[in-house]
Amino acid sequence: MNLRLLKLPPLARPRGLQARAVLFTSALMALTAAVSAAILIFGAQTKGERQQITIAHDLTEYLASRAGDVMAHGNTRVLEMMLQGSTQQPNVRAISIRDASNTVLAQTGGTATDDAVMSRLAARALAEGQAVDSRGRDGAVIVAVPIVRQGQVIGVALRMWETGAYKFDAIPSLAPFLLIVACLALAAIPLTATAVRRAIAPLDELARYAEQVGEVGQVAPINMRTGDEFETLANAFNNMTGRLDASMRQIQEIAFVDPVTRLPNQDRFIREVDYFILQNQAEQSTAAIIVIELTRLPRLMQTLDPDAARDFLRVVADRFVTAVRTVDRVVRVKGPSERQAVPARLNVSEFGILAPDLPSASDAARFAQHLNAALDQPFDWRGHKFTLGACCGVSLAPRDGQDADAAIRHARMAMAAAHAAPARVKVYTQSLDREAVARLTLEREMRGALERNEFRAYFQPKINLRTGRIEACEALARWIRPDRTIISPGRFIPVAEESGLIGALSDAIMREACWKAASWARAGRPTKVAVNVSALQFRSDRFADNVLRVVSHAGLAPENLELEITESVIMADPERALRIIKPLRDAGVRLAIDDFGCGHSSLASLTKLPFDVIKIDQQFVRALERGEPRSAEIVEIILAFARTLNMEVVAEGIERREDMEFMAARGCHWIQGFLFGAAVSAPEFAELLRRQDGEDVGAEDAA
Ligand code: C2E
Ligand code: MG
Ligand code: MG
Numbered sequence: 001m002n003l004r005l006l007k008l009p010p011l012a013r014p015r016g017l018q019a020r021a022v023l024f025t026s027a028l029m030a031l032t033a034a035v036s037a038a039i040l041i042f043g044a045q046t047k048g049e050r051q052q053i054t055i056a057h058d059l060t061e062y063l064a065s066r067a068g069d070v071m072a073h074g075n076t077r078v079l080e081m082m083l084q085g086s087t088q089q090p091n092v093r094a095i096s097i098r099d100a101s102n103t104v105l106a107q108t109g110g111t112a113t114d115d116a117v118m119s120r121l122a123a124r125a126l127a128e129g130q131a132v133d134s135r136g137r138d139g140a141v142i143v144a145v146p147i148v149r150q151g152q153v154i155g156v157a158l159r160m161w162e163t164g165a166y167k168f169d170a171i172p173s174l175a176p177f178l179l180i181v182a183c184l185a186l187a188a189i190p191l192t193a194t195a196v197r198r199a200i201a202p203l204d205e206l207a208r209y210a211e212q213v214g215e216v217g218q219v220a221p222i223n224m225r226t227g228d229e230f231e232t233l234a235n236a237f238n239n240m241t242g243r244l245d246a247s248m249r250q251i252q253e254i255a256f257v258d259p260v261t262r263l264p265n266q267d268r269f270i271r272e273v274d275y276f277i278l279q280n281q282a283e284q285s286t287a288a289i290i291v292i293e294l295t296r297l298p299r300l301m302q303t304l305d306p307d308a309a310r311d312f313l314r315v316v317a318d319r320f321v322t323a324v325r326t327v328d329r330v331v332r333v334k335g336p337s338e339r340q341a342v343p344a345r346l347n348v349s350e351f352g353i354l355a356p357d358l359p360s361a362s363d364a365a366r367f368a369q370h371l372n373a374a375l376d377q378p379f380d381w382r383g384h385k386f387t388l389g390a391c392c393g394v395s396l397a398p399r400d401g402q403d404a405d406a407a408i409r410h411a412r413m414a415m416a417a418a419h420a421a422p423a424r425v426k427v428y429t430q431s432l433d434r435e436a437v438a439r440l441t442l443e444r445e446m447r448g449a450l451e452r453n454e455f456r457a458y459f460q461p462k463i464n465l466r467t468g469r470i471e472a473c474e475a476l477a478r479w480i481r482p483d484r485t486i487i488s489p490g491r492f493i494p495v496a497e498e499s500g501l502i503g504a505l506s507d508a509i510m511r512e513a514c515w516k517a518a519s520w521a522r523a524g525r526p527t528k529v530a531v532n533v534s535a536l537q538f539r540s541d542r543f544a545d546n547v548l549r550v551v552s553h554a555g556l557a558p559e560n561l562e563l564e565i566t567e568s569v570i571m572a573d574p575e576r577a578l579r580i581i582k583p584l585r586d587a588g589v590r591l592a593i594d595d596f597g598c599g600h601s602s603l604a605s606l607t608k609l610p611f612d613v614i615k616i617d618q619q620f621v622r623a624l625e626r627g628e629p630r631s632a633e634i635v636e637i638i639l640a641f642a643r644t645l646n647m648e649v650v651a652e653g654i655e656r657r658e659d660m661e662f663m664a665a666r667g668c669h670w671i672q673g674f675l676f677g678a679a680v681s682a683p684e685f686a687e688l689l690r691r692q693d694g695e696d697v698g699a700e701d702a703a
Contacts, residue, residue: 026189029189033181056159060144060145063095064146067097083108084108097155099155102123126153140162210237258344260310264344277401290392292320292350292393300386301348303576327374331366359396393425394411394414395410395427446505454480459474462528463671476532477505515556522555526557535566535568535572558588559589563591582610592612593611597634614641620635651663651670653674
């Protein structure tokens, strides 16, 4: 099985996963480095600030201890001098010494806002009797230390300290650390990238594998021994593709193989032909597309039970394949190619062959003829012999079709024409196309004509050779166009058969014939009427019922109706013919074998069929006319055969008096032909009957 026929659409592969992973981890590393640096700097800064506050406390306590003595002496001037020295320090914004009632004794620096802040903190320190500090809104630290003398709080010393000046003092000392962090981060980026790439490499491999499965349809299992989740995933993949492959095989089998014969089916055949045309566009090589129909196969299959039908079909398919292989060797022995012909089963009764590298129509026709000959041989199956009747249509691809549909359609068109062709083989030509169009037009016109009742029965007299009188007639269909032109059945019956219109048409003729014959009988001139039965009508299981209904509606005596069934229709399936005609025979309807001698009757079958009449085919009368050797003997044999079976004989197509005399002399019962008149309309035929009653054509006269 060719997997290219069922290819999955390619999967979209997730590209850039590695790049994204590397980018993400690098960003993570950079962020980690930045956060670490920030934490270090913040830590250092906080530590520096705490140191500054401690220094501020120490200095303020020192000031408070010294200020106590000075305050005891009440010398505020000394206090001011003490403060002057302190404001030299860069981070001192204000220093203040206050008495127990929070009144400033000496102060240096500070704004009005600073004063207010210091005053609030001084009050707190005085109230609590211990050192307190607070942070101002602009980041300055204020420390207030109570001034104690002999256990008494006599005042408070305040220092307002700018910590901002020391904020980044710690950073230079951190520089080596920061550098190391930055370097580590930089070195970690490529290392992490490589590690990430390594870590997700199996994923990439799996993605590629999935892509391959999608594109090619079938690949060897993936081998991954990572011992982790990737290995589990790979095993799941293998499991999945294995099952997918099995399902695909199953689907292809169902979709492309005929279940009974195991041959490629029609869909597969179409793909093969399309593939051939596509592949060979450049080389311009040609293939023959052959469609072969086994015309009697469907009917035969219907009569067999399903198991037997399948078994028989397999026998037919075996013969077909063997024939294709043999013919392929014989016909293409000089061919340039090694490519074999591809046989296929297209539907119930049709088989197809793609025969590559058969450029000439005559070789293709020869191929088809050999096949026909092989399939025309009777099939010996379970003690019975069956002939299936093969018919071949041939087209050449790409000449007769740029794609499989067109090439196969044209081969089928040729096959339809092959039914009437010598050797039952036809090669497609463009004129077949034109004929097909003409046939379709005719079919369309016929539908309208049927509705407008333009198909009428004409009646050709049959002379009873014993009485010399018109005692019977054959109803023959005529298409009377509105412009009064008359079209004969040779043109429309085949189209009616093909399109299925024959049923309605024949019913109309049958009704008219029965009604007319009944009216002649009522007028005192009972005349037998023969009506032709088409192959399609005969296929219907309701055929006998329909006929009997028409006969009874018309009020015709059943023995005045004769049904003409051609020998080939009867011989297609003699057992079925017997089944169908039995109720008619039982009702009294007469049955005639039409065109006797041109089918392939088996005498054994004929003796079993209850027919009343044999109509000798016109070809024997024509042979008599031409004086062909043995023609007379053949007619005599037919007459003798009929006599043995107690059947009447009608000689049709009699145009010459001597032929009529020949028939009469040998015991033929009925004569029909232009010698007595062609088919005429019902009123004209009634007139013939009336005239006959007026002036009898005597038996002696006729003889
Ligand atoms: P068939 O049943 O064998 O009819 C005899 C054909 O021979 C008729 O052709 C008839 O006109 C023609 N014929 C009669 N006498 C002579 C003669 O002396 N010389 C020559 N050369 N021909 C003669 P027609 O009417 O063209 O019918 C042709 C065929 O069409 C019939 O052959 C019959 O098979 C079929 N057919 C005619 N009417 C119907 C119908 O209503 N239903 C069906 N199913 N088939 C019909
Ligand atoms: Mg006939
Ligand atoms: Mg005939």
